[in-house]
Amino acid sequence: MKKENWKELTIGTINLDAGNSVKNLTGTWRSGKKPEFIEGNCIHCFFCWLYCPHFAILVEGDKVKGINYDYCTGCGICSVECPPKEKAIVMVKEEIKLIERSAK
Amino acid sequence: MSTQKILNGNQTIAEAVRQIDPDVMAAYPITPSTAIVETIAKFKADGLISGEFVCPESEHSAMSVCIGAASAGGRVMTATASQGLALMWEMLYIAAGLRLPIIAAIANRSLSAPINIHGDHSDTMGARDSGWIQIYSEGCQEAYDNFLQAFRIAEHLDVRTPVLVGLDGFIISHSMEVITVEDDDEVKKFVGEYKPVYPLLDTSRKMTVGPIDFTDYYFEHKRNQIEGIENSPPVIEAVGKEFGQKFGREYGFFEEYRMDDAEICIVVMSSAAGTCKDAIDEMRSEGKRIGLVKPRVFRPFPHHKIADVLKKQKAVAVLDRSSSPGAFGAPLFTEIRSALYDYTERPKIVNYVYGLGGRDIKVEHFKEVALKLEKIADTGKVEEIYGYINLRE
Numbered sequence: 001m002k003k004e005n006w007k008e009l010t011i012g013t014i015n016l017d018a019g020n021s022v023k024n025l026t027g028t029w030r031s032g033k034k035p036e037f038i039e040g041n042c043i044h045c046f047f048c049w050l051y052c053p054h055f056a057i058l059v060e061g062d063k064v065k066g067i068n069y070d071y072c073t074g075c076g077i078c079s080v081e082c083p084p085k086e087k088a089i090v091m092v093k094e095e096i097k098l099i100e101r102s103a104k
Numbered sequence: 105m106s107t108q109k110i111l112n113g114n115q116t117i118a119e120a121v122r123q124i125d126p127d128v129m130a131a132y133p134i135t136p137s138t139a140i141v142e143t144i145a146k147f148k149a150d151g152l153i154s155g156e157f158v159c160p161e162s163e164h165s166a167m168s169v170c171i172g173a174a175s176a177g178g179r180v181m182t183a184t185a186s187q188g189l190a191l192m193w194e195m196l197y198i199a200a201g202l203r204l205p206i207i208a209a210i211a212n213r214s215l216s217a218p219i220n221i222h223g224d225h226s227d228t229m230g231a232r233d234s235g236w237i238q239i240y241s242e243g244c245q246e247a248y249d250n251f252l253q254a255f256r257i258a259e260h261l262d263v264r265t266p267v268l269v270g271l272d273g274f275i276i277s278h279s280m281e282v283i284t285v286e287d288d289d290e291v292k293k294f295v296g297e298y299k300p301v302y303p304l305l306d307t308s309r310k311m312t313v314g315p316i317d318f319t320d321y322y323f324e325h326k327r328n329q330i331e332g333i334e335n336s337p338p339v340i341e342a343v344g345k346e347f348g349q350k351f352g353r354e355y356g357f358f359e360e361y362r363m364d365d366a367e368i369c370i371v372v373m374s375s376a377a378g379t380c381k382d383a384i385d386e387m388r389s390e391g392k393r394i395g396l397v398k399p400r401v402f403r404p405f406p407h408h409k410i411a412d413v414l415k416k417q418k419a420v421a422v423l424d425r426s427s428s429p430g431a432f433g434a435p436l437f438t439e440i441r442s443a444l445y446d447y448t449e450r451p452k453i454v455n456y457v458y459g460l461g462g463r464d465i466k467v468e469h470f471k472e473v474a475l476k477l478e479k480i481a482d483t484g485k486v487e488e489i490y491g492y493i494n495l496r497e
Contacts, residue, residue: 003320006327011264012203013317013325014302018310 026054030074034094037066042088048078064088106286106351113241113276116248116283117183117209117269118143122152123291124255126207127178127298130158130169134188135221136273137211141183163188167195167206174204175313177303179255181206185273186213189227193234199266200235201329202314205258206266208236209251212374212425213273214461222462223273225374228402229426229435235329237267237336238403240373242359244281247271249353250400252286255295256343263339264301265332272375272425274462286351294350333404340401357406359398360413362388366395368477369414369451371440372423373399376458376465383470394474399436407443414444417451418481421473423493425459433490452480458493469493 049057056072148157241247254267348354377398424434437455
């Protein structure tokens with residue numbers, strides 16, 4: 001992503017590019033654990049979608065489809081909130097590494 | 105029609121506020137600026153101003169209210185002094201960083217400890233790197249004139265930077281002076297209508313004010329901020345000139361007093377410059393070739409302009425009403441000495457700290473400084489680069 005020089009910035013730190021946090025890949029913070037989606041256990045209650053602080057739950061229509069790892073920080077809230085006894089989201093080990101990704 | 109009124113410094117600021125009638129005034133009372141806040145509150149209660157008057161629980165909150173109101177798109181002002189300005193500290197930097205043209209009247213007062221309510225420049229000098237434009241006043245008339253000009257400077261589209269106007273605590277804030285108060289309509293016309301640039305109340309435009317920056321953007325945003333104050337010198341000059349054309353009192357970055365054929369010179373700001381003028385008049389009548397340079401704008405500092413005036417002097421004494429412990433001289437001195445460095449022709453220069461905690465500086469003290477300057481000019485030697493005036497040694 002090309003970063004503006006100081007002359008190109010709007011004065012007063014004002015950011016007019018509403019919604020530009022999509023460029024901020026919060027998934028690069030994740031380390032240690034990541035959520036894994038088990039479709040067969042999912043009751044499509046959307047609790048994970050509702051609770052996820054980073055809008056990293058992928059949905060299509062009325063179905064939960066998985067996790068967007070570009071934005072998932074691995075906080076585990078989705079797994080905690082998942083209601084079924086056999087959870088549809090479980091936290092699994094992930095190799096610790098800094099994930100290098102270019103912005104969308 | 106302008107009118108002559110007998111007002112003290114605080115009242116002149118309040119009078120200017122009444123004439124400008126900003127959208128929001130947020131302030132917490134503190135000596136010696138209390139009467140500014142008190143008078144504005146009275147104007148509001150009497151229906152003489154229509155702007156919102158907010159009295160929060162502290163100066164930190166007062167500046168926070170100013171920042172919020174200015175971000176929303178309002179013309180905003182506050183007044184404080186000393187510990188109040190100190191309590192505003194972190195918010196001062198935010199006001200400047202967000203390029204909000206907030207105006208603050210500061211009745212300059214010393215900082216604790218020990219507790220002291222009297223005038224010196226410790227409060228605003230401490231804020232000198234906060235990014236605010238700083239203008240200092242010699243008397244009540246200048247405080248009024250500077251305050252009116254502050255809005256024009258701060259709100260200029262190339263500048264958009266907060267401005268503080270200093271008036272010495274008690275010596276100006278509480279001293280009566282016959283001043284010319286300009287006509288309400290003429291003042292309104294001069295100050296003009298305020299047009300915010302990115303007001304938050306403009307709901308047609310989505311935006312974020314004050315987002316987080318890490319190593320990738322903070323530096324660029326800071327450089328972008330610095331540009332505002334760097335753009336201000338021509339604006340300050342133009343506004344000072346226009347003020348002169350309209351109201352008959354022209355202002356620049358500094359005032360030169362009897363400098364034409366001067367060989368030695370005293371540099372001093374604010375109220376002490378008035379006393380210094382009397383001292384210089386007396387010494388001139390004794391045939392001494394001495395002059396005064398009175399800086400008015402401290403931020404942005406007019407380095408080259410002031411160095412051009414001082415370079416031909418044999419000896420210069422810079423008098424500071426604040427100290428900068430551990431530094432190579434007090435704030436005004438280090439600026440001026442640094443400004444002269446690039447000139448091959450430059451004077452001997454010394455620094456005296458005076459008037460901390462409101463300690464008097466009198467005509468006799470300026471004469472003592474002149475004697476020292478004469479000795480330095482004669483011998484070409486500086487024995488003591490840094491000293492104190494009217495201090496029990």
